Amino acid sequence: MRKKDRQVPVFIINRLFQAIGVILVMSVLVFVGLYLIGDPTSMLVSPEATEIERQALRKALGLDQSIWVQYLTFLGNAVHGDFGRSFLTGQPALQLIVERMPATVELVVVAMTFSVVVGVPLGILAGLRPKAPSSKAIMTGSILGFSLPNFWIGLMLIMLFAVYLGILPASARGETVNVGPVALSILTLDGWRHLALPALTLGLAKAALIIRVTRAATREVLPMDYIKFARAKGLRPSRILNVHLLKNILIPIVTVAGLEFGQAIAFAVVTESVFSWPGMGKLLIDSIITLDRPVVVAYLVMMVFFLVILNLVIDILYMAIDPSAREKVRD
Amino acid sequence: MNFVKTRLAASAAFLLMGALSLSAADLKIGVKSEPSSLDPQFHVLVPNMQVTFAMFDPLVMMDPKLVPQPALAASWKATSDTVWEFSLRKDAKFSDGSPLTADDVVFTFDRIPKVPNSPTAFTLFTRQIAKVEAADAHTVRITTKQPYPLLVTDIANLPILSKAAASGPAPEGKTTVEFNRGEGLVGTGPFKFVSWQKGADLVLERNPNYWGKPAAWDKVIYRPMTNPAARAAALLSGDIDMMEDPPTTDLEQFKTNPKLSVAEAPGTRIVYIALDQKGEPSPGIPGQGNKNPLMDKRVREALSLAIDRKAIAERVMGGVAVATGDLLPEPMFGAVKARQAAPAVDTAKAKALLAEAGYPNGFQITLGTPNGRYVNDARVAQTIAAMWTRAGVKAEVAAAAPPVFFKSRDNFEYSAYLAAWGNSTGEMSTTLRSLVGTREPSKGSGTSNGGRYSNPELDALLDKASATMDDKARKELLQKADEMVLSDYGIIPVHFEVPVWALRKGLSYAARADQYTLPQDVTSAK
């Protein structure tokens, strides 16, 4: 908008300030909301406990103070990277999330890889011959893919593969192998069997989107002069496809895939719930239901930062690749 | 592509190796939830306790029917009204090979009040204890603040730590965080700690130094699977050997499945309806002016009569509930034999009673229930509401997420609510005191009495019972108190939840009334 924002460093600082603003607004909301809605100690304390024991617990968790004091304490600690301890487990909230992160990231990476591997060829196909029945089928399929809710697709896959055919497990993570501190499923066959359905669920919706983007990009590139020129030169169609077309549709695809990676991390909440996948999305839902405020807040703060940085990186990359985009990118 | 293939082949080979090593005696258990911590003194919670008791022993251990049995204490006696002496087993060793002494027991009791941030502290079980001392290397003397007959059931919840292993620079010795990393987990139990991956597997292995009969399993794996249907699928596919709480809908199928077996324990968790008897008016009963119909005993009786408990136990609970008219099952202390069978449903009589009480057209009422705290809770509440509606009391269900439900209950926003109470002592006194004792939270009386039933006679009986050391006399007092509440319809029992496990064929489990899943009690038929 304003001229000065177009300089790169200012624009980065602006984004970070925005992120902090969002975090402040959101954390106040979550603090006050969860405070008003229920009493987290009621789930924790034994029903046999006396009032004195209950009070002691409230005090230990800092819940005996006014909500604003609690919030300011939180802010003070958060600046030092301490998001408090989970009410439920007593573990530092951030640690709980970080422990669950590999499972989510693994799921999302596999799903995104699947969506690109399936989506790009189908999208090119649909873009090359927009009138062919196969292309129409692909496009209709992609409407289904991104409009049907994620959990619904998961449900149908469970019904087909786990209940009816009985060939794939419907939940949990299966055998994992530790690579350093990180446990991975993709190194065992059992891990893959467990990963298959959740990754497919998450990946199908993303593939639908990649198809659409690829098709649109293909159709935009095809009438360009360099393609016409290459054709006129008599280059083999496969070479035109591989070199000239792919190279030019790559930018929008990479951009969208990058943005969708962030979306997929958030949407893993749903997939993980359907398949009891022990990732951080499942942790968020459980924490929302048990009003485990420190975990909810820590998760959201992390997600905001992650998404802001992801968007930032994509924009910077975009500007590096395509200088003319600098005018388009808004802070 | 080639790369992927090699990788797949490699992982297949790896899996094969894994499968071979797994063919030894391993037990994989699909549990409802993982422990919130491995610190044996952090959180009084079933998932924690059951893992702790696989690695640690208490002085006195409850058997599956909740009768106290000698564990680390070979014997005990009360030397006076307030002083007890426990003689420790001389052959008991910790998993690191060191012998158990009275110092370890004293250390264990000392650490309990020092554990910070505990959601439900173990002080729950030590609040009557004045001091714990070592009389000699193998005798522990416990002094209570006043005559306290339940000491033995209380200390059955306290696993004994190793002083050497659990000491540390912090005031409490090893901290909760250190325990969670597997440090200080040295116990006398049948298994010892191997590894814990949060959100995934917790692995234990046989403790070679165990003083009792060696466990049947080389390795035990607890795998948390929150979704009951998912646990069922994993058991059917052979992913796990045993599961907690099979879905009630699958139970019939499981019982007839030749590849599976089912273990049921006597249930002690009573699902009940509490009715607002504080006074008038009541918040969830509109259109009655300032009147609270629930103050009339006939109305309460009518609401009880309208419930078809058997149909609920069979249809909604899939048979894993025992319909009842009492608050504790029969062999346990203070239960009344004549009250055990569920009262028959009698809608006609319920209508007549309502008319007699001045409500020929019934009234409206909201029935509160948590959604997801107890087995099928919201479904049971909806069914009861349907049954009340048929008897003329137009009921609506307000289902809420558990923390929201409990907040509303504690703010007395419900005229009627469904909840459950798990009794871990095997004695009626704790149940009655919490559920129907006059609400005095500072004394620990009526802590869960959201209906605020209050009967001074009952309170007097309970006080008398809790100071009576003679078992027979105490039992009679408790039965009298129980009978008093139930004939007044002060609270409406519905059913006992039956703890259920499903196992693959060839395994059997000594199912426990306290719902703990203890691997040492799982045996192979071979």
Add this chain to the structure above:
Amino acid sequence: MSTPVTVSPTADVEESPFRRFLVQFRENRLAMAGLILMILLAIPAVAAPWIAPQNPYDIGSLDILDSQMPPGSVADVSGITYWLGTDSQARDVLSAVLYGMRTSLLVAFLSVTVSLLIGSTVGLCAAYFGGWLDALLMRIVDIQLSFPAILVALVMLSVLGQGLDKVIIALIVVQWAYFARTVRGTALVERNREYVLAARCLSLGWRRIIARHLLPNCLPPLIVIATIDLANAIALEATLSFLGVGVPVTQPSLGMLIANGFEFMLSGQYWISFFPGIALALAIVGINLVGDHLRDILNPRNAQ
């Protein structure tokens, strides 16, 4: 639907745009199928209280002995046939689906309508007044749109608690920004056209300019977004209810019905989840087919 009464230079004078629209729409068989599907689902949902075999909210009429019956079973006492079976509460699944569809449509329709009103007001104001107001409003919109809808909705519901009204509020919060951005984009183009500039020179009231000139031109994209958002709202509500943070169990929408039946699915009682699932999918697909085609014909770039 009213014909845009504008002097927009692109308007075809010979043929009313609405008629042309109808003709174009009918050309696409898939879109027609979607429209028919929409109508076929909406009518019974709206008419559920009169046509459903059972009122699933009238809990006095439920007989627990009839629970979990497979499709086609006949009730012991009342003799009703449960064409799609019954659920764990002995609710007739067919009736529950009809009522559930009603709830889902109600939530979606209300939330889209309110978001459309809020969003277009914000968008029009931002476009017309420009300056700091525009910058501020669009900054908020951009920030919101950079976060996944599911996350925003989850935050809202975790803060508000459960309930039909709260789900609607959460959906409005999620959706208004799409409308605001679209309307602003279109209105900005219109604002700089000569006829608007002329109107401003004549110092016509800003309300009049917005209502008479800017708004009508924003209608086509608004219609497209509203249609597609209707499907998104249904899907999002179902997702939230499935996760257990949406509508209360006693007022089941399609998503809640599916969640309730999920547990029974692995034990072979597929119908409790499956039929609500099919209804949900048909509704979403139907609306999307219509929306997708609307976008093709209303988008001026595709018109040539």
